[in-house]
Amino acid sequence: QKEVEQDPGPLSVPEGAIVSLNCTYSNSAFQYFMWYRQYSRKGPELLMYTYSSGNKEDGRFTAQVDKSSKYISLFIRDSQPSDSATYLCAMTLYGGATNKLIFGTGTLLAVQP
Amino acid sequence: GAVVSQHPSWVICKSGTSVKIECRSLDFQATTMFWYRQFPKQSLMLMATSNEGSKATYEQGVEKDKFLINHASLTLSTLTVTSAHPEDSSFYICSAREKLEAFFGQGTRLTVV
Numbered sequence: 183q184k185e186v187e188q189d190p191g192p193l194s195v196p197e198g199a200i201v202s203l204n205c206t207y208s209n210s211a212f213q214y215f216m217w218y219r220q221y222s223r224k225g226p227e228l229l230m231y232t233y234s235s236g237n238k239e240d241g242r243f244t245a246q247v248d249k250s251s252k253y254i255s256l257f258i259r260d261s262q263p264s265d266s267a268t269y270l271c272a273m274t275l276y277g278g279a280t281n282k283l284i285f286g287t288g289t290l291l292a293v294q295p
Numbered sequence: 296g297a298v299v300s301q302h303p304s305w306v307i308c309k310s311g312t313s314v315k316i317e318c319r320s321l322d323f324q325a326t327t328m329f330w331y332r333q334f335p336k337q338s339l340m341l342m343a344t345s346n347e348g349s350k351a352t353y354e355q356g357v358e359k360d361k362f363l364i365n366h367a368s369l370t371l372s373t374l375t376v377t378s379a380h381p382e383d384s385s386f387y388i389c390s391a392r393e394k395l396e397a398f399f400g401q402g403t404r405l406t407v408v
Binding site: 188190214216218223224225226227228231233270272281282283285286287288290 | 299301329336337338339341344386388390392395396397398399400401402404
């Protein structure tokens with residue numbers, strides 16, 4: 183079993199739709215959770231990070247963490263064609279700069295105009 | 296956010312030659328940097344953790360003599376692919392963490408012909 187599971191998609195939605203992206207994980211010790219967006223042939227860019235359980239909102243993006251279910255989500259409201267990219271979840275045990283991130287496989291999202 | 300610069304963005308080399316990829320943290324010091332490899336439509340695979348002033352830590356299955364990592368300063372890590380072969384063709388990405396957040400370089404597309 184992989185430490186982090188993520189549906190690879192592709193996920194295709196019309197412009198303006200609400201998008202839900204999800205990851206599950208097996209290690210209950212993970213404490214820090216991140217979402218990255220990666221455009222084709224580019225490095226990932228950090229969208230949001232959260233610590234422990236709860237919600238965090240930033241503009242059209244909302245990240246949720248449910249540690250009891252070992253499940254994290256990223257919601258995108260009013261999706262735009264420019265949101266078309268691969269979305270990667272990542273998590274780590276500790277917040278220190280030396281600790282490696284464990285990534286999901288990424289979900290390819292296509293927002294149709 | 297912090298900036299991580301990776302160079303070159305793409306390189307084509309002949310089989311048997313060596314290629315060096317640079318990763319720089321432009322506005323923060325990074326005692327630890329991470330090197331990833333990414334195949335098309337797949338997630339990031341951690342290759343090694345680069346530690347300033349000491350030897351890199353390689354993930355299982357990664358040949359340390361083939362992928363040489365040097366982290367000579369707090370802002371620069373280099374990955375050298377030695378005696379490159381076509382199967383080494385891939386997208387290589389470096390990352391550095393500043394506090395809780397991990398920032399990625401733009402990636403290097405290596406093609407070995």
